[in-house]
Amino acid sequence: MDALRKEFLGKTYPKFSVAVERGRIAQFARSIGTDDAVFFDEDAAKQQGYRAIPAPPTFAYSITMDAGQAFNVLEDMGVEKSKAMHGEQGFTYFADICAGDTITGQQKVTDIYDKKNGALIFFVTEMKLENQAGTHVADLHSVIVIRNG
Numbered sequence: 001m002d003a004l005r006k007e008f009l010g011k012t013y014p015k016f017s018v019a020v021e022r023g024r025i026a027q028f029a030r031s032i033g034t035d036d037a038v039f040f041d042e043d044a045a046k047q048q049g050y051r052a053i054p055a056p057p058t059f060a061y062s063i064t065m066d067a068g069q070a071f072n073v074l075e076d077m078g079v080e081k082s083k084a085m086h087g088e089q090g091f092t093y094f095a096d097i098c099a100g101d102t103i104t105g106q107q108k109v110t111d112i113y114d115k116k117n118g119a120l121i122f123f124v125t126e127m128k129l130e131n132q133a134g135t136h137v138a139d140l141h142s143v144i145v146i147r148n149g
Contacts, residue, residue, distance in 0.1 A: 008073065008123070013107045016067040022099040025055050028062055042099075052098040060091055060129060060138045063103050072107060073123050079146055087122065088143035095137045102132040105140075114148070121146045 022042075029039035037044035038054060045053045064070055074084055097103060111124035127140040 008076070008109050009112050011073075011076075011109045013069065013072050015104055015106045016069060017102055017104045018063045018067045020055060020063070020097060020099055020101045020103060022053055024062070024066075025053055025059065025099055028059050029056050032056060032058070045098075050096060050098060052100050055097040055099075057093070058089075058091065060093075060097060060103075060140055061089060063097075063129065064105065064107070064127060064140065067105070069105070069107050069127070073109060073125065073144060074146075077146075083147045085145050086142075087145040088141070090141035092139040092141075093137065094139075095131070095135050097129075097131070097137050101137075103129050103137065104131075105129040118148055121148050 026040050029036070034056065038048050038050065039045075039056060040053070042053055061070075071081065073079075074081060105127050107125050107127045109123060110126045112121065114121050123144045123146070125140075125142045125144070127142075128136065129138045129140065131137050
């Protein structure tokens with residue numbers, strides 16, 4: 001476990017950017033079962049005070065997946081995805097993410113710990129997201145659990 005800490009703890013991945021498209025927001029909204037017009041119709045969104053069609057609350061994780069960031073740690077370690085599971089996900093929002101935005105983020109490994117005498121390894125990552133204006137829109141917190149052995 002110590003070697004894993006030394007190699008990955010504090011690792012910061014390269015910045016990425018993703019254009020937030022109206023169709024992608026609509027697809028995500030349908031997948032979570034919402035039919036709220038603000039996620040499909042710009043006029044409805046503006047009537048509700050948004051500058052454009054807003055992304056639903058957990059859409060920010062889709063941004064990280066679209067940018068190929070979801071499995072960075074696993075790929076770096078050479079861990080088979082079948083040995084890993086999503087342990088926790090958290091979001092802190094500071095501003096809306098809307099259609100037309102370009103979101104930039106950077107992922108960092110902030111903690112690594114084990115449980116069950118090393119049988120389970122937990123990797124904690126944090127990611128700050130900003131829009132094209134440099135506005136801090138969200139922080140993402142994620143825990144990946146890996147079966148060791």
